[in-house]
Amino acid sequence: MAEEISPGPTRDAGKESAPISPPRRRASSKRSRMILIVVIALVVVVGGVFLWRYLGSYESTDDAQVDVHLYPVSSRVSGYVVKVNVNDNQYVQKGAVLVEIDPRDYEVAVDQAKANLASAEATAQSLNIAVPITSVNTESQLRYTASGIEDAGAGITAAEKQLAAAHAQLEQAESVDVKAQDDLVRYRALVDKQEVAAQVYDQAVAAAKAGTASVAAARANEAAAQQSVQQARSRLGQSEASHQSAETGPQQVSSTRARARAAAADVQQKRAALEQAKLNLQYTQIVAPISGEVNKTVVVGMNVQPGQELLSVVPLDEVWITANFKETQLKNMKVGQRSKIHADSDGRTFEGHVDSISGATGPVFSLLPPENATGNYVKIVQRIPVKIVLDPGQNEDHALRPGMNVVPDVYIR
Secondary structure, eight states: OTTTTTTHHHHHHHHHHGGGHHHHHHHHHHHHHHHHHHHHHHHHHHHHHHHHHHHTTEEEOSOEEEEOOOEEEEOSSOEEEEEEOOOTTOEEOTTOEEEEEOOHHHHHHHHHHHHHHHHHHHHHHHHHHHHHHHHHHGGGGGGOOTTHHHHHHHHHHHHHHHHHHHHHHHHHHHHHHHHHHHHHHHHHHHHHTTSSOHHHHHHHHHHHHHHHHHHHHHHHHHHHHHHHHHHHHHHHHHHHOHHHHHTHHHHHHHHHHHHHHHHHHHHHHHHHHHHHHHHHHHTTEEEOSSSEEEEEOOOTTOEEOTTOEEEEEEOGGGOEEEEEEEGGGOSSOOTTOEEEEEETTTOOEEEEEEEEEOSSOGGGGSSSOOOOOSTTOOOOOOEEEEEEEEOTTTTTTOOOOTTOBEEEEEEOO
16 A cells, blocks of 8 residues: 555655746746847847948939930021921931921922022133134224223223222122121031031021132122223223233233133032032931930911921930939049939839049029028028930830930949
8 A cells, every 4th residue: 555655755755846936937048038139139120231331322212213315407598398298206217317398499409509500600611712812903092093082081080990899799798708607617617516507507508609709700800800901901001002912812812811710700609509409409408416205386277487496306215314412422423433213113123334524513504593592591402413325125115205304323333
């Protein structure tokens, strides 16, 4: 019976050791919580460091838009619009004919200029033939009689009138040529800066050539008139004395040669006029200066004038981003740094790089820059435009359109 109840003391011993277990569990739980807190703190610190480094690796702004140079297309000549070959928002290639002006008036002008040139060339050819003939005929001028004195006097009067008229024409031609040369210098500077189209400079060149030819023709006409005056006086002298009339031979030849030179200058003038007429005929077809989408205001039936804007071409392949960063964000920003552009329209991300940083803040270039020299001055953080260009192939589908809002991130580290 004693052996059967021996397990009793074991239960009593278990009851005595039971109170020792809870403190051990509490200590173990406390250590676990401390380890967990330390691990969480380390994770937060490490994550905060990485987050701080990441956020400090780039600068971002939501004050940014897609930008592009718009190409206005205007008429070079006046006329009636007979055909418009494009629709609104149509994509066109560079050199495509956009608008056609009625060319018939300019075709007539070209034909007239050709006829004038042919007449001037024929006159110049006849005077060149007359030079040797005049050399032979000068000998017969020695036989003038006294009855030719009255005719010679009238010839002198007429020649002097012609000389006065030729001198007036020369002054007019010189004034026109001075203006044409000044215009040529101005347009050359503008076309080098690409502020005007090359066709404007071509027209200025043609006008300058025409002005130079007109001056040459006027000078030659004046020289011919002077020679005519001298020739008339020489004829009068021939009747008075045979030795004086003998000296008129070379002067007559010189006069004929002067007229031949005047005819040659007139040929140059008519040739320049023909070139101008051909240019005007060419300008009746208005072509696209660059590839892009069209925004037009012209319609068939309009009577347009030179310089009137008819449409604009938007080159979607040449868009860039104008990002207005705060001046405090430009400390580490440099040209060439990588950028990611997030479009608001579809959420796409485009790759690019910083192309340039503006030389001044935006308000400086405004029509009325702000004046801060007041007693109530409040310092405002200024924004400076930064130009960001897209990498090749980023906008092949033309998803970015001028004026769209974007958010660029420029990685400065």
